[in-house]
Amino acid sequence: MIPPGATAIVGAAESTEIGTVPDMSSVGLAIDAAANAMRDAGITAADIDGFTCGYFPVADMSRQLGIFPSWADNTVVGGCSWMFQLRNAVAAIHAGYCNTVLIVYGESGKSTRGLGQSFDAGQRGGTGQQFDMFYSGGQAAATFTLPVVRYQHEYGLTDEELAVGAVSQREWAVDVPRATLRESTSVEEVLASPMIAWPIRRAMCCLVSDAGGALVVTSADRAKDYPKPPVYVLGTGGALEAGVMSPGGVREPLRPEFIRTSGEAAFTSSGTTHADIDHLMIYDAFIHNPIFGLEGLGFVEYGEGGHFIAEGHTAPGGKLPMNTSGGGLSYAHTGAYGMLCMLESIRQVRGEAANQVADVDIALCHGWGGYWSACSTLIFGTSVP
Numbered sequence: 001m002i003p004p005g006a007t008a009i010v011g012a013a014e015s016t017e018i019g020t021v022p023d024m025s026s027v028g029l030a031i032d033a034a035a036n037a038m039r040d041a042g043i044t045a046a047d048i049d050g051f052t053c054g055y056f057p058v059a060d061m062s063r064q065l066g067i068f069p070s071w072a073d074n075t076v077v078g079g080c081s082w083m084f085q086l087r088n089a090v091a092a093i094h095a096g097y098c099n100t101v102l103i104v105y106g107e108s109g110k111s112t113r114g115l116g117q118s119f120d121a122g123q124r125g126g127t128g129q130q131f132d133m134f135y136s137g138g139q140a141a142a143t144f145t146l147p148v149v150r151y152q153h154e155y156g157l158t159d160e161e162l163a164v165g166a167v168s169q170r171e172w173a174v175d176v177p178r179a180t181l182r183e184s185t186s187v188e189e190v191l192a193s194p195m196i197a198w199p200i201r202r203a204m205c206c207l208v209s210d211a212g213g214a215l216v217v218t219s220a221d222r223a224k225d226y227p228k229p230p231v232y233v234l235g236t237g238g239a240l241e242a243g244v245m246s247p248g249g250v251r252e253p254l255r256p257e258f259i260r261t262s263g264e265a266a267f268t269s270s271g272t273t274h275a276d277i278d279h280l281m282i283y284d285a286f287i288h289n290p291i292f293g294l295e296g297l298g299f300v301e302y303g304e305g306g307h308f309i310a311e312g313h314t315a316p317g318g319k320l321p322m323n324t325s326g327g328g329l330s331y332a333h334t335g336a337y338g339m340l341c342m343l344e345s346i347r348q349v350r351g352e353a354a355n356q357v358a359d360v361d362i363a364l365c366h367g368w369g370g371y372w373s374a375c376s377t378l379i380f381g382t383s384v385p
C-alpha cells in the first residue's frame with residue numbers, strides 16, 4: 001500500500017474564465033487551465049514527465065503543451081475520470097515511472113452544446129447502446145435520478161426536504177465571486193421551478209457551463225521545493241458498477257455498494273476516520289447525489305442522508321461543511337465535474353477558498369461517473385500523518 005501523503009498536489013488552477021466562455025473551445029479551456037496550474041506551481045512544461053487529460057487524445061494534447069511524457073494515462077469513466085487519473089498518478093510516481101504529473105481537463109459544456117455534436121449512444125455493442133439509449137434512457141435527469149422516487153417512498157423524504165439541498169448550496173455560492181448563481185433561493189422557489197423528470201425540478205439539476213482545470217502532482221519529498229504549501233494525497237479509492245439502467249447494473253440502487261467500496265479504500269489507505277474530516281465535496285450532478293454520497297461513504301446511516309441535509313448540517317454554520325463553492329448546482333458544471341470538485345477541496349486545504357471553512361486540515365472529495373457506473377474518493381490533507 002502507498003503510504004499516506006507520499007505524493008502531493010503542488011499546482012492547482014481553473015481556466016481563467018468559467019461559466020459562459022464562447023470564444024474558447026474545450027481544448028482552449030484545458031490549455032488555459034494547464035498554463036495556470038503550471039504557473040501556480042512555478043514550473044514549465046520541461047519539468048513535467050507524466051501527463052493525462054481525459055477526453056482528449058493524450059499525445060495531441062501533451063504535444064500542444066510542449067510536454068513529452070515518459071508516463072501517460074487517459075482513464076475515462078465519466079465525470080470522475082480525473083479523480084481516477086489522480087489515483088493512477090499517485091501510483092505511477094510511487095512506482096518511479098515519473099516524477100511530476102500534469103492532469104488536465106477542459107470542456108465547453110455550454111457554448112458548444114448542440115453545435116454539430118452527434119448524439120452519443122455509447123460504445124458499439126455495449127449495453128448502453130443496445131438497451132438504454134434505444135429505449136430513450138439517455139436523458140440524464142430521467143436516468144440518473146431513477147432511485148429518488150423509491151428513496152423518498154422508503155425513507156419518508158418529502159419534496160420540501162429534498163429541495164433544501166439546493167437552498168443550502170446556494171447559501172454557499174452567494175459569497176463565491178466565480179459562482180454562476182449567487183442570489184439566495186428558497187424551498188418554495190426550488191419547487192416552483194419547471195419539472196424536468198418527476199420529482200426533479202430544474203433547480204435540482206446541475207448547471208451547464210464552460211470551464212477547465214488542472215493539477216500538478218509530485219512526490220512528497222519534491223513537494224517541499226514548490227512555492228505553495230503542498231496538499232498531500234492521504235488516501236484514494238475507486239470502484240465501478242454498470243449503472244442504473246444497464247442489465248445487471250447497480251446491485252442495490254438505494255445502497256450502492258460501489259460507493260462503500262470506494263470510501264472504505266480511501267479511509268483505510270489514509271488512516272483517517274469520519275471524525276477527522278473537516279470539509280466535504282460530493283459531486284452534485286443532481287440534488288440527490290450528496291444524499292447517496294453521505295450514506296454510502298458512511299457519514300450517516302442509510303435513509304438519514306436526506307434528513308441530515310434538510311436539518312442544515314451541511315449548510316453554512318453546519319457541522320459538516322459540504323460543497324462550499326456552491327457545487328454543480330450553483331457554482332459550475334461542465335458535464336464532467338470531477339476536476340472542479342477536487343479543486344474546491346484543494347483550495348479549502350490550502351486555506352485560499354472564497355468561502356474558507358476554518359481550520360481545514362483534512363478534506364474528502366467524492367465524485368461520480370456515468371449514471372451510478374463509477375465513483376472515486378480522495379482524501380487530502382495539510383500534512384503527512
